[in-house]
Amino acid sequence: MGKRVVRLWSDEFYGAINPLVISAGFHHAKPTWNSRPFNRLQKDYDLWYLAGGAGAVKIDSRWIEFQSGDLVTIKPGQAYQQERADRNDPFKIFFLHMLPFGQANHQFDHALSHHWPTKITTQHHSGIQPLFGELFETFTARPEGFQLRLKFLAMQILEHIFSTLKHPGIKKSLPPGHEKFLKARDYIEQQYKNTLALEQIADFSDISASYLSSLFKRYSGRSPIQYQIDCRMRTARLLLAKGVSVHEVATEVGFNSLHYFSRLFRKRTGLPPAQYALSCRRK
Secondary structure, eight states: OOOOOOOTTSHHHHHHOOOEEEEEEEEEOOTTOBOOOOOEEOOSEEEEEEEEOEEEEEETTEEEEEETTEEEEEOTTOEEEEEEEOSSSBOEEEEEEEETTSSOOHHHHHHHHHHSOSEEEOTTOTTHHHHHHHHHHHHHHOOTTHHHHHHHHHHHHHHHHHHHHHOTTOOOOOOTTHHHHHHHHHHHHHHTTSOOOHHHHHHHHTSOHHHHHHHHHHHTSSOHHHHHHHHHHHHHHHHHHHTOOHHHHHHHTTOSOHHHHHHHHHHHHSSOHHHHHHHTOOO
């Protein structure tokens, strides 16, 4: 009996989509950082969204360069061997281990991975970074009902990716002002520890402060300064989850006042920093 052919983008294919998030995290590499060599055979889909910087990863004995806005995927059956960060602009990545079909599915996984390139440029998908950010936060904090929220966020990420895979020949142009938004966003990502004024960010991006504010509202749903606070809080959550003390975290993410940091953190997450750190400890 012949092998059944799985057709992508069919009702059967979409009906089988039931993403299972295995793990998620955030990694801000140091300049010239190199991982130790591995030779790990991938069993799931390991997705990296490049929130900033640049670097390279060695997959199946081939080095693949990546930079801000890229989505890198190590697929089932591929060998992850090593990674390195750029000397001057080290990468910041959200990573996500996921099974799109809820479990290993040889036929569907084989068909999908055949059409899924190792690297996709997602600059025209302005909504994909917030999805990875929220998924990381949900996986780390694990609020009530977090499994359902993880599945919902993973479905949205897959929707972005499938949209790109279904129309590989179509070159989408960036929306108006999007390049300026990306320039300003990357600047905030690099300088988030420092006190930034709206005018300072606008000058760097070669646009007016009012236009900068409207671009951020359009593409991120928040103001540039709110986005900077998001960057600080995201890093704070990561450090607290790693066991760094509250005082050290406040200093590391750019707060001179421990009281103000604690008050803002509680307002943003619903928990004081120490309690949040405790909630992240697992056996």
